Amino acid sequence: MLCRVADDIFWMSRYVERGIAVGRLIDVVWHFELDAGDQEAGSDFWAPLLGTSRLAAETHGQPSASQVRHFLTFDQQNPSSLVNCIRKARAAAQGVRESISSEMWEQLNTVYLRLTTTGPSPSPVAEDDPQAFYQPIRNGMQFVQGLADSTLLRDEPWLFFCLGRSLERADTLSRILTLQAPLLQAAGSAGQDDVVRWLAVLRSCGAAEAYSHYYSLLIEPARVIEFLLLNPLFPQSIRFCLETAMNALEAIAGPVMLAGPTSGKGDLAVRALGLLEARLRHTAVDEVLEEGLESFLGDVQHRVQVVSEHVTAGYLRDEPQPGRLVAVARAAMIMATQQQQQRRWA
């Protein structure tokens, strides 16, 4: 498949996944506000999401919940706002419409049209009834993924879609956990407040129900971390995402792997991802806590970034066109013109 197309599908998939994560986060925090009962607690939870952003600076670190929600949803300058994720996903999809299924394109376009015709600016709909506003958007994006699962041929477009989704999911999860790392790290006795927070963390990773199935609902910090990072069965855990990404990448690299370790640029991506996946596969949660959650997650993020760069260099960028080729083409042109002139005088 064309490099440009692979590139667009990879990023379309990443933006769709990012959009889902942002939408889920907004939803979770809204619930958390209601549970916590006061706005203060809510904005405490929000604050880490903003990091060093412009909004944090403008509001001296004390933005209201609705300001934050607007920032995460509609802000044009926030590259990961919901609107921007969907816009970028849709723009990428538009350039590769012939390589994805019509159903996927129509679905993504419908979500885009819904959001852009409701918004922008502080949408009253989004504030009055967040559930009614965000739920269809998130469902719509998840529907895009479902359609990819059920309509794409299992060849390269699908593999790049999978790779993008899995890497993005691992990356997003590690970022959300990093923001809450101080809370999670302060393990030990769990007060009633903390249980609510941990539940919120699980929910923001879409993991609350799966966690309670797996461990019954006994909230222990170490278990929460183990579940989100290392669980082999939960499809949003970092380990699971990396395994999925690895499967996709090996299928993409294909015969290149058999030809030896130095056969291609794409091989660097396989090796980097393989090492990272092995680390997640063979690490125990105690070792993670010993190393420090933040440092462990920082390492994961860094390595995912490296994998992404190798994938880009190995598969998504074309071979450069040497200047020589232009010269060859020019010579052919001159030759042809001469032949034509000879014919004319003959």
Added chain:
Amino acid sequence: MTSVPTDRRSTASDEMPTYDPDGFWDEMFAGPGEVRLHYAELARELATLGPADVARRQLAADHSFQARGITFAVNQGVEGIEKIMPFDLVPRMITPTEWQQIERGLEQRVRALNLFLHDLYHDQKILEDGVVPHELVLGAKGYRREFRGVDVPLGVYTHVVGSDLVRDATGAFYILEDNLRTPSGVSYLVENRRVMKRTWPQIFASYDVRPVEQYPQDLLELLLAIAPPIADEPNVVVLSPGVYNSAYYEHVFLAKAMGVELVRGSDLFVDDATVYMRTTRGRRRVDVIYRRVDDDYLDPLTFRQDSLLGVAGLVATYRLGRVSLANAIGTGVADDKAIYAYVPRIITYYLNEEPIIPNVQTFLASEPSDLKYIVENLDKLVVKSVDESGGYGMLIGPHSTAAEQEEFRQRILENPRSYIAQPTLALSRHPCWVDDHFEGRHVDLRPFVLFGRDVKVTPGGLTRVALRRGSLVVNSSQGGGGKDTWVLGSLPVARGEPATPDAPDPAAIAPALPASDTAHAAPLGDDA
């Protein structure tokens, strides 16, 4: 041209109680309240619907286009503005007899134009014989002198042709212009049919409509047929300028339907006189390019050096016969609006036949006697720039102001080679759904002709509608819309005819019409 028989016993559809052709040739009505025979079933169907239902289906159709992203980008506007082409729910029908003339006429024309192109790029006999003036050809913007002596596969230059046909007040068909370079609109032809089936499936049951979905397969077959002999499993691609091109949707549609890659210039490169595309598994050879990029932008080494849309070295590779292009380079000379005037003579010269579909009378500003007539009659004529398309650079005399006429007079006198003029045609009309009722709007017809090993005219076409009342400009960039176009395999068998011709039975015509609406029922010829 014989007119189509009309169904005089039927009343006008109750949906159109006041519909009046206003003296134009109307595709559906022979006169006020006189539905043409092949439209009678449709009129009955419409009568059973009621305005609310028509409006609902119209809305559903619009949504369908929007959600599927069947849009075009507007030229000369802000980047990223996407519009849907307005779609009108009432299908336009063409009888088997009418279609036979169109099909034969187009085949004749396309064959003659290809012989003309072959001649121009080889011996130029037609110029020697004085049938077409030398200076008109050699001065045409679309003439590529670099291609003299180059042979193209199968001797075919124009693989895809979209000619525009119109009808005048007598119902006779004319060719208004030929599009021999990169004609667009075929995706609408297929999509209009699909949306029509989705939003109004019932109406298909009463008609024998010839299918159009096979177009992409026919196109692929053609493209494979022109592959260079060196390619055993030819790799076909569609070359598009990218998402901001007004016809981008169509490029996607065709690539997808044919199952081939949609590429941009930057996806391709030339090495060792071979065109390659850049893939995730390295380079892959390209054999046939269905290009939707104009000649000027194809190759910065040969044509415009500032082009970012093309591929350096493509033209040289093409000349060597190591990659095939559809359409060939240099076809623009034959759809030049000034050459157009000579097409009837071109047909007679090469085929020794009379044109089956006539041209619209055309005055060439480059001819002194015509020039005089043009500048003295600007208020009656349609003036077109030979270098522009899409409805830009046009003067429609009867609809223009004195100042506009004066401006065109100056432009024509300064540069006569660049202008032609034609009488203002009373284009045929067709009922269209406007707000909440039907009104007549002017229409044209663009059928598509594929020419590979043989000539295939897809049985259908894009009927373009000038949606503004009274407007004669149908181009989508100028506010035109489209209709599904039905070429009928056979005429419908009339049913539910009343026993006596003079006493129409309203119940038989509008069985499902709600009682409250029957108040609108107009007896035959009430509006005459």
